[in-house]
Amino acid sequence: MKFVDEANITVQAGAGGNGCVSFRREKYIPFGGPDGGDGGNGGSVWLVADAGLNTLADFRRQRRFRAASGAPGMGSNCSGRGGESVEIPVPVGTVVHEESTGEVLGDLVEPEQKLLVAQGGIGGKGNTHFKSSINRAPRKFTPGTPGELRHLRLELRLLADxxxxxxxxxxxxxxxxxxxxxxxxxxxxxxxxxxxxxxxxxxxxxxxxxxxxxxxxxxxxxxxxxxxxxxxxxxxxxxxxxxxxxxxxxxxxxxxxxxxxxxxxxxxxxxxxxxxxxxxxxxxxxxxxxxxxxxxxxxxxxxxxxxxxxxxxxxxxxxxxxxxxxxxxxxxxxxxxxxxxxxxxxxxxxxxxxxxx
Incomplete structure (x- = not known):
């Protein structure tokens, strides 16, 4: 495998799911009140130091990584499923920079060490959260927040004495x-x-x-x-x-x-x-x-x-x-x-x- 010690990648965390507007409706309970569930949180993107890797060559083939978004909330106070996070293996000794600013986000120097590089979005609130004594049937909900989008520069520095x-x-x-x-x-x-x-x-x-x-x-x-x-x-x-x-x-x-x-x-x-x-x-x-x-x-x-x-x-x-x-x-x-x-x-x-x- 050809030695590569620099790579630029783009990581996109998943968005949070929207909250749900729903009302309980059963045969003998015509006015059951709000029961909209919350949206699921979006998946995050992590870098994980892998002792089995010694080059960044894999990032020549794949440069974009996206985590799954959270599912929207549902009725019966059911929350949406959270999005699955993504773990990207990198060699031990990888330094992670924000491409636009040059800021160092982390330095992975130990095997299995993890670094969060893109935080998933937060799921929105369903209408259950907005009921009150003066608003028995709220039709309000909040949308999920977007996941972080980041452009990263990975730099491999070999660990040698x-x-x-x-x-x-x-x-x-x-x-x-x-x-x-x-x-x-x-x-x-x-x-x-x-x-x-x-x-x-x-x-x-x-x-x-x-x-x-x-x-x-x-x-x-x-x-x-x-x-x-x-x-x-x-x-x-x-x-x-x-x-x-x-x-x-x-x-x-x-x-x-x-x-x-x-x-x-x-x-x-x-x-x-x-x-x-x-x-x-x-x-x-x-x-x-x-x-x-x-x-x-x-x-x-x-x-x-x-x-x-x-x-x-x-x-x-x-x-x-x-x-x-x-x-x-x-x-x-x-x-x-x-x-x-x-x-x-x-x-x-x-x-x-x-x-x-």
Whole structure:
């Protein structure tokens, strides 16, 4: 299935049924009074997070969703049947926006989580409600209210703990293959990765974390060139970025230092918040360097981008250094989770937010 991470849909909730005007008529009760029932409520439209989905591609075929309207009231004080609601499955990690205003209506980050996106109309009142001591035979009723109509923009942000960031051919997909069971496409040409890939890293202690391979950035990506910025939103779910730098530049090619600077420039152009995310520098393809040269290269790249965080030198192809990198990542995520749990414990119960980072 083709990966799709944005979709526009229209949802229409059902209208409420009209109230009924009716009078009780029986053989020996000629003036039985009003007995008109209420109309049924219209069905609502809900979005439901489905762990079995990983793309919004289904919304390319169906973009309009309508819930059933409520039935009108009937005599003998019978209320109309309520309209059936509609539940629309979406991938976990879907952010829901009002298309016209851009307002965020909700963020579905847990399986089976539900979000009401269109409220059904309220059924009208039958004439029974309007009887009084001075109006014994009311012919008044109220119509049902219309259901909400909304135009929504769905945006999928993948749930991953770690995101891989770098130029095309930096070796992000190869690293994902090396440390997880994922099998992303790997090739020696730009844009091998056309959509994000996820993999689960299993540590020796039995602990796991999810890592995401994001399509490579190129110069001018913030202005719409290339593939990368379309998927940068997925990095906003992560807790750590691994900036992968290709150490094997050849004569006439862009230097690793300049390539690293280009990535930081595009990251800042896209989002200052994302540029300030926890980020580690990973020098890849050191198997193509003279032994010991990776230390000097790592120093030069770190200076070029003013990097103050951890620096690792690895070869995703041969596996050199990957185990140490993943162990360090696992320890970082575990420490971060402990710090968050301690911070939450200090808050009053009503202020706590149990959602993931």
């Amino acid at each position: 770690v995101g891989l960031l770098g130029l095309p051919n930096a070796g992000k997909s190869t690293l994902l293959r090396a440390v997880t069971a994922a099998t992303p496409k790997v090739g020696d040409y730009p844009f091998t990765t056309l959509h994000p890939n996820l993999g689960v890293v299993e540590l020796e202690e039995g602990k796991t974390f999810v890592i995401a391979d994001i399509p490579g950035l190129i110069e001018g990506a913030a202005e719409g060139h290339g593939l990368g910025t379309r998927f940068l939103r997925h990095l906003q779910r992560t807790r750590l970025l691994l900036h992968i730098v290709d150490a094997s530049s050849h004569e006439g090619e862009q230097s690793p230092e300049q390539g690293a600077r280009d990535i930081i420039h595009e990251l800042k152009a896209y989002s200052d918040e994302l540029a300030a995310w926890p980020r580690w520098l990973v020098i890849n393809k050191i198997d193509k360097l003279v032994q010991g040269e990776e230390r000097e290269l790592a120093r030069r790249v770190a200076v070029a981008i003013d990097h103050k965080g951890p620096v690792f030198a690895i070869s995703a192809q041969s596996g050199t250094g990957t185990a140490a990198l993943m162990k360090a990542v696992g320890e970082f995520l575990e420490a971060q989770a402990r710090a968050r749990a301690e911070a939450l414990a200090q808050l009053p119960p009503g202020k706590r937010d149990g959602r993931p980072f």
